[in-house]
Amino acid sequence: MDEPPTTPPLADAPAALLDGGHLWLREHVTGSPLRFQLQPSGVLAFGDDDSEFASDDVPLPYAHAVRHVRERFDREAFRASVDDVASVTFVGVAVDGSGVAYDWVRTPSFLGTEVYDADHGSVLPPDSVASIYEGLGLAPVNALAKEVRAVDFDPEGYAFPDSNWRDGPVAGVLLADKTGHRAVLxxxxVTGGDGAPDTTVTTPDELVERHATDRWLDSVVARLGVSEDELGFDLLFERAVEALAREQVRAFRDGSVDTDEATVRSAMADRVESYLVARRE
Known part of the structure; x- marks a missing residue:
């Protein structure tokens, strides 16, 4: 899988980005970097910005986004559109609580930001990126403005608009032109503090007890979109574990809580079982 160029802060971006041409302004959504590629075998390979994941060993904080992509990505449509599927790497963000806290009900687990074409050694233009993701069943990061004259864009005076995915302003803006120049402002x-871990818990049992309330589990059930008869333990359990790791991802990474996957799953299993028993009484 290819490693596309990173998006630098605007202060470090090439001067050509603002010297001429037109810009797309897209919402900078915080989260964890995720890239994927369709292998010739038909298997989707995933990775973060440093390494690739083993197909049977996806890190728990990424499980929600990997499942989201696997379920929605239109493999046949993609195969029909390119000669070599392995020449394309899809780049985006696994939207989680590592930055700001988004509305988890309406925010997709994955938002696409770039499509990298290895045959040409470049990312595709932002308008193409948007249409490609939409055509393959995934959501691209949302556009805030299109075809803005670069010479008219004033970083110092820019008024950050409201986010499409939370109640509050955007965490930043992705700037892109059609020649491959990219930057983030x-x-x-927005400091990202609202996605900070809960420092009052130190064990998986405490983490689950604090966050997996009846109301929270009700919201997980609502997102499943299944009937009461279809709501089984295994389905709710897996989605609840994914949702906890997504929303409390910092606890899974900063060492503040023992987040060994087996211990987290054990604690969540007990909680889901008691929730379903009470729900059906």
Missing amino acids: RNPA
């Missing part, structure tokens, strides 16, 4: 008013 972060919003200094």
Whole structure:
């Protein structure tokens, strides 16, 4: 899988980005970097910005996004559109609580930001990126403005709009032109503190007890979109574990909580079982 070029802060971007041409402004959504590629075998390979995941060993904080892509990506449509599927790497963000806290009900687990074409050694233009993701069943990161004259864009005076995925302003803006220049302008008013871990819990049992409330599990059930008869233990259990790791991802990474996957799953299993028993009484 290819490693596309990173998107630098605007201060470090090539001067050509703002010297001429037109810009697409897209919402900078915080989360964890995720890239994927369709292998000739038909298997989707995934990775973060540093390494590739083993197909049977996806890190738990990424499980929600990997499942989301696997379920929605239209493999046949993609195969029909390119000669070599392995020449394309899809790049985006696994939207989680590592930055700001988004509305988990309406925010997709994955939002596409770039499509990298290895045959040409470049990312595709932002308008193509949007249409490609939409055509393959996935959501691209949302556009805030299209075809803005680069010479008219004033980073110092830019008024950051409201986010499409949370109640509050965007965490930043992704700037892109059609020649491959990219940069991110972060919003200094959004620090990401609302996605901070809960420092009052230290064990998996405490983490599950604090966050997997009846109301929270009700919301997980609502997102499943299944009937009461279809709501089984295994389905709710797996989705609840994924949702916890997504929303409390910092606890899974900063060492503040013992988040060994087996211990987390054990604690969640007990909680889901008691929730379903009470729900059906």
